[in-house]
Amino acid sequence: MRLTIRDTKEQVGSYIADYIVKRINDFVPREGHPNFVLGLPTGSSPLPVYKRLVEAHKAGKVSFKDVVSFNMDEYVGIARDHPESYHTFMFKNFFSLIDINPKNTNILDGEAEDLYAECHNYEAKIKAVGGIDLFLGGIGADGHIAFNEPGSSLQSRTRIKTLAYETIIDNARFFNNDLASVPRMALTVGVATVMDAKEVVLIVTGQNKALALSQMIEGSVNHMVTASALQTHKWALVVCDEDATSELRVKTVKYFKSIEKVQDEVEAKYGAMGKDKLGQGRITAA
Numbered sequence: 436m437r438l439t440i441r442d443t444k445e446q447v448g449s450y451i452a453d454y455i456v457k458r459i460n461d462f463v464p465r466e467g468h469p470n471f472v473l474g475l476p477t478g479s480s481p482l483p484v485y486k487r488l489v490e491a492h493k494a495g496k497v498s499f500k501d502v503v504s505f506n507m508d509e510y511v512g513i514a515r516d517h518p519e520s521y522h523t524f525m526f527k528n529f530f531s532l533i534d535i536n537p538k539n540t541n542i543l544d545g546e547a548e549d550l551y552a553e554c555h556n557y558e559a560k561i562k563a564v565g566g567i568d569l570f571l572g573g574i575g576a577d578g579h580i581a582f583n584e585p586g587s588s589l590q591s592r593t594r595i596k597t598l599a600y601e602t603i604i605d606n607a608r609f610f611n612n613d614l615a616s617v618p619r620m621a622l623t624v625g626v627a628t629v630m631d632a633k634e635v636v637l638i639v640t641g642q643n644k645a646l647a648l649s650q651m652i653e654g655s656v657n658h659m660v661t662a663s664a665l666q667t668h669k670w671a672l673v674v675c676d677e678d679a680t681s682e683l684r685v686k687t688v689k690y691f692k693s694i695e696k697v698q699d700e701v702e703a704k705y706g707a708m709g710k711d712k713l714g715q716g717r718i719t720a721a
């Protein structure tokens with residue numbers, strides 16, 4: 436796993452958006468995998484990423500025409516057109532502002548008659564397009580990824596989840612601070628669904644994520660902090676702001692800053708020669 440630290444959440448957004456633009460533009464279609472497949476999160480942390488991706492699109496630097504997307508999760512118990520549904524969030528903040536084909540956007544349907552079938556079919560759909568190339572994610576204050584709350588199996592797949600009380604409290608800000616109107620359940624991709632992606636990029640910004648960040652980076656792989664599973668992913672990148680580093684050891688912060696510097700120097704010196712096996716221009720694997 437690599438950790439990249441930027442001063443502000445806006446800089447984190449720019450860094451990740453540039454990274455995604457490069458991946459999309461470098462993608463080479465192949466048999467059984469004709470489209471770049473992007474996993475996407477909701478929440479406040481990805482907003483600067485989406486803003487910057489929209490700007491890049493408007494500037495003609497990237498097209499999403501051939502991108503297929505899969506969102507991480509969706510609430511159960513609120514309508515798709517509810518202002519706080521993840522469907523609404525995605526179309527309002529991203530999909531309606533870029534040239535993605537709405538038919539290529541996949542979001543779990545929390546209103547499906549058969550929620551089990553919905554989850555099962557979602558996994559099958561991901562498989563059918565050749566798997567996810569890059570899964571972008573955020574992190575909950577309790578260290579969860581998608582809606583994989585503490586205690587979720589690290590082998591879990593897309594399924595129905597009951598939300599942790601801490602998550603319900605956290606999300607109340609989107610529901611006029613009325614706990615009673617926050618959905619209690621969600622459909623979510625599993626930890627293993629995220630781990631199957633070729634690459635995972637995690638956004639961690641703000642002081643309220645500092646403890647979760649230190650647990651996932653410095654703690655053990657642990658089902659109580661489901662994002663810690665990324666320690667065992669071959670290609671995981673965490674991008675955080677300075678505020679989120681406040682619970683990390685000084686030594687950890689210095690270490691990751693120093694390897695980024697070395698990486699930049701090596702890339703400047705060897706350029707394309709340093710291309711890794713994925714051909715993605717990163718020399719040091721996670």
Ligand SMILES: N[C@@H]1[C@@H](O)[C@H](O)[C@@H](COP(=O)(O)O)O[C@@H]1O
Pocket residue numbers: 476477478479480481507508572573574575576580581582602
């Ligand atoms: N299911 C979402 C997660 O995918 C997201 O990472 C988390 C943090 O959201 P925020 O970025 O608003 O802090 O919120 C919810 O729990």
